[in-house]
Amino acid sequence: MDAHSSADGAAVVARPVLEGPDIARVLTRIAHEIVERAKGADDVVLLGIPTRGVFLARRLAAKLQEITGREVPVGSLDITMYRDDLRMHPPRALARTEIPGDGLDGRLVVLVDDVLFSGRTIRAALDALNDIGRPRAVQLAVLVDRGHRELPIRADYVGKNLPTSLREAVKVQLTEEDGRDAVLLGLSRTAPADER
């Protein structure tokens, strides 16, 4: 068991489901799967969804480069302005949208995020992509799929399928942001109805 502090200061008990080496292994596997499906990753562009999706996208790009010997463009796609729940919360600070110089037209865009849950973030990301360019195809890679989809969306590459209850919360920690790599499963602080 692992205790960490939540945003509001209360201690939440959380159990690690994946730890540092597991995450590295999982990302290596996803990278190989991308190369296999894209037949070499020639036209692949990785777009991470802030915050942690961007770090994962960068790590995947490094692994893809190791495998293929080619540099894979990485960007980030902030979906805040495209969320369907904007009016249900205070507006959040925007994160960075960074599209690689060559654009997305005709490329295979792999969206990268840490957790796939309701699917609404990915829906927003697809809308955002629409305004930015016209990829040849869009695929989705996630570190954890925790289920409870509210939209007909599924991931092409999944690090770990993690069946959860709505009472549980999944928290991904990455060295770049949190000082260590881990996927934690704990009890949610919010009522299921509020959860997104």
Place this chain on the structure above:
Amino acid sequence: MKRHLISAADLTRDDAVLILDTAEEMARVADRPIKKLPTLRGRTVCNLFFEDSTRTRISFEAAEKRLSADVINFAAKGSSVSKGESLKDTAQTLEAMGVDAVVIRHSASGAPYRLATSGWIDAPVINAGDGTHQHPTQALLDAFTMRRRLIGPDAGLGQDLGGRRITIVGDVLHSRVARSNVDLLHTLGAEVTLVAPPTLVPVGVETWPCEVSYDLDSVLPKSDAVMMLRVQRERMNAAFFPTEREYSRRYGLDGDRMARMPEHALVMHPGPMVRGMEITAEVADSGRCTAVEQVANGVSIRMAVLYLLLGGNEPAVSSPRTDRTEEK
């Protein structure tokens, strides 16, 4: 800042930096082929202009449209206001129509405050210039322009203007731009010096968080940015200086004066520029003059303000930020 944006003085440092950072992201939308975000879809914003303005109204309208809001433009000329309708009646009409936000420009100082606090209307009110009082989005776009030029677009994120020396020159007495800028720049940590003929310095200026000088030439060499103001003849009911020529000689910015500024220093002007009087064509057209850039930045700033006031169920400014990680 609470629900409304009435005065630059209402903004805390964190509010102001959040608006500038948000505007930086909004500016990137302008570089895209499709310059539109769905953020305010289904929301109606009314531009309520009791005083003529082209630049500010178009800037707000562009910002509203880029955020997909429905826009109603209301100009007092030729409207029921010229038939004698009061601000209260206009406000109640807008309320009945279900307007989600009001952008107001009025020749009377305090009109936006009255609109926001009287209970006539429930929507957020954004001040687009009231009399000689405030023009907060202008101050924000000026600060945004300075931060971009002096620190850089990316390096500037999260930064204020701490320690920068800004000089504001000209008709301070009639200028809401000067008032708003003094308030905001002080909040952002900059040192502001006002330079003006003694007749154009407002009474009570000693209570403002800035220095006052009557000698432009001594201030120029230590300025990071020099903001020229327009001489507002339409607000002048007396002679405030002997001749245009004398004003121009003492307070106008020409090539020689610009050469005395530090190399990195920029020249700003809120527009419209009166060339030959406050600023020579040589200076206005030089690479150091940011007047055109300020116009483009105005749209980004207004998008940021509209998003932060209207985008959510409560204003983002002065409320704690939420953690973005758990929501998928």
